[in-house]
Amino acid sequence: MAQAKTLSVGGIGYEVIDDTARSNAQTALNNAEYNRQGQIGKYGGQNIATILAGEIGSGSVYDALHKRAANGNFAGLRVGDYIDVPLVSASNVAAQQSVRFLLAHFDPYYQCGDSAKGHHIAFIASAPVAVAKTVTGMANDSYLMWNTANTNQGTADRKCPYPNSNLKAWETAFEA
Structure with a gap:
């Protein structure tokens, strides 16, 4: 035509x-x-690195995403979009692996807590991460037990189970 x-x-x-x-x-x-x-x-998600390609420049997708989240700018992002994160053996994982993290929520805890939490994005792994056998609480050759006491309870000093868990201890290795 x-x-x-x-x-x-x-x-x-x-x-x-x-x-x-x-x-x-x-x-x-x-x-x-x-x-x-x-x-x-049926939404399969889009690669966040592709969505933010024009904003990444000489930085990384993580820098661009962090800047966007800090400013509360979620335009163009959708629940189900993803970022592929390479995990290396130094991260207490069984072997070098790539894990797809799915965007799960925008600002689930915005303005919550004693000191208000700012804008943020929550991600969830699309599959279990195989941890190294040397990690405290590892069970069944690659999975992390919640705690070695095999309960979901805290202690008298720390009543909240999550801060007391093997999962939190393992995640701390990624905070830097």
């Missing part, structure tokens, strides 16, 4: 193609499709 690109009036050509409108319409169409996929449980 032919497209009219210019309209001539009195011998003067006027461009009739509005690239901005076409771009906006395509973006709206894509977003509608992502929303439809989400509604029927």
Whole structure:
């Protein structure tokens, strides 16, 4: 089908193609499709590194994502989008592996706590991470027990189970 690109009036050509409108319409169409996929449980997610490619520059996807989250700018991101994180043996994992972390929530604890928590994004691993056999609480050759007492309780000093868990101790290795 032919497209009219210019309209001539009195011998003067006027461009009739509005690239901005076409771009906006395509973006709206894509977003509608992502929303439809989400509604029927079929949204496979997009790679966050691709979404933020224009913002990464000389930094990393983590830097760009952190900056976005700190500013409360979640535009273009959706629950189900993902980031592939390489874990190396220095991270107390069984072997070098790549784990896909799925974007699970925006600001689940925003303004919560004694000192209000700022904007943040919550991720969840899409599959279990195999930990090294040397990690405290490791069981079944690669999985981490909640604690070695095999209970989900805290202690008299620390009543909250999570800060007292092997999981929290293992996660602390990633905080730097």
